[in-house]
Amino acid sequence: MNYISSAEAAKKWGIxxxxxxxxxxxxxxxxxxxxxxxxxxxxxxxxxxxKKKYSAAPKTLLKALKAEKSAKLSGGIYHKIQIxxxxxxxxxxxxxxxxxxxxxxxxxxxISMTTGAVNIDDxxxxxxxxxxxxxxxxxxxxxxxxxxIKQLHFILKSGTSDNRLDWFxxxxxxxxxxxxxxxxxxxxxxxxxxxxxxxxxxxxxxxxTLSDILDFHYRFECIHPFQDxxxxxxxxxxxxxxxxxxxxxFVIDENNKMFYYHGLTEWPLTKDWLIDTCLSxxxxxxxxxxxxxIPYEK
Numbered sequence: 001m002n003y004i005s006s007a008e009a010a011k012k013w014g015i016x017x018x019x020x021x022x023x024x025x026x027x028x029x030x031x032x033x034x035x036x037x038x039x040x041x042x043x044x045x046x047x048x049x050x051k052k053k054y055s056a057a058p059k060t061l062l063k064a065l066k067a068e069k070s071a072k073l074s075g076g077i078y079h080k081i082q083i084x085x086x087x088x089x090x091x092x093x094x095x096x097x098x099x100x101x102x103x104x105x106x107x108x109x110x111i112s113m114t115t116g117a118v119n120i121d122d123x124x125x126x127x128x129x130x131x132x133x134x135x136x137x138x139x140x141x142x143x144x145x146x147x148x149i150k151q152l153h154f155i156l157k158s159g160t161s162d163n164r165l166d167w168f169x170x171x172x173x174x175x176x177x178x179x180x181x182x183x184x185x186x187x188x189x190x191x192x193x194x195x196x197x198x199x200x201x202x203x204x205x206x207x208x209t210l211s212d213i214l215d216f217h218y219r220f221e222c223i224h225p226f227q228d229x230x231x232x233x234x235x236x237x238x239x240x241x242x243x244x245x246x247x248x249x250f251v252i253d254e255n256n257k258m259f260y261y262h263g264l265t266e267w268p269l270t271k272d273w274l275i276d277t278c279l280s281x282x283x284x285x286x287x288x289x290x291x292x293x294i295p296y297e298k
């Protein structure tokens with residue numbers, strides 16, 4: 001009998017190598033043999049059927065978020081995502097508020113000052129990010145457009161000190177060249193055309209995989225269309241697309257921040273680093289979904 005590697009099986013079945021290894025470990029791949037720490041798979045083995053978590057439950061995460069948002073429900077998955085996504089996305093960009101302060105702002109519309117001085121922009125952008133999440137939930141099933149992207153940026157940066165700068169285009173593309181991680185990004189003169197091309201390419205297909213969504217994210221961050229706020233806007237769009245295509249979302253936190261940035265840097269050479277980072281973050285998100293009994297595809 002001929003055998004293939006887990007990497008070859010992943011390519012053949014159109015899934016990640018991590019998923020192949022999980023299927024093998026669960027005994028769901030006929031003819032899979034563990035040699036040392038490596039799985040080898042019978043060449044003719046078929047891809048296992050995907051199982052649904054809580055398959056009897058009719059609701060999706062998006063439906064749950066819409067319902068809880070409409071009901072102004074406290075303590076549910078909507079409440080948790082508002083705090084976790086806002087805090088972590090701001091924090092990895094250098095935001096100074098603590099997790100408790102972020103939660104306190106969301107729950108009480110007040111700020112605790114026990115830790116000393118607080119940057120007003122951090123407070124404003126935190127409140128604005130809550131509004132951005134609401135917009136993403138409301139527009140989850142729509143295609144990504146330039147208008148939506150600019151609206152996200154306008155909401156995120158409105159009322160900040162950047163908004164008072166003549167050269168800082170809130171809700172519009174950058175006017176001054178910028179860098180990301182010491183690397184060049186698309187010039188202001190070419191930014192609009194590159195964004196149009198990116199959106200045309202991405203919206204040309206109806207179904208998206210996690211890899212497709214991450215490729216969009218990589219290209220968006222390379223263009224870096226705004227003067228500031230690109231990372232947060234990009235991660236909001238990631239979250240939106242996961243909701244649209246019923247893919248388990250993920251939150252990039254301090255623990256996987258460097259893996260995430262490294263994965264973006266290495267994306268043109270190897271996609272595995274960023275994909276595995278996001279899959280690990282998905283595992284955390286799945287625990288939240290299990291707790292709130294929200295169904296998802298395993």
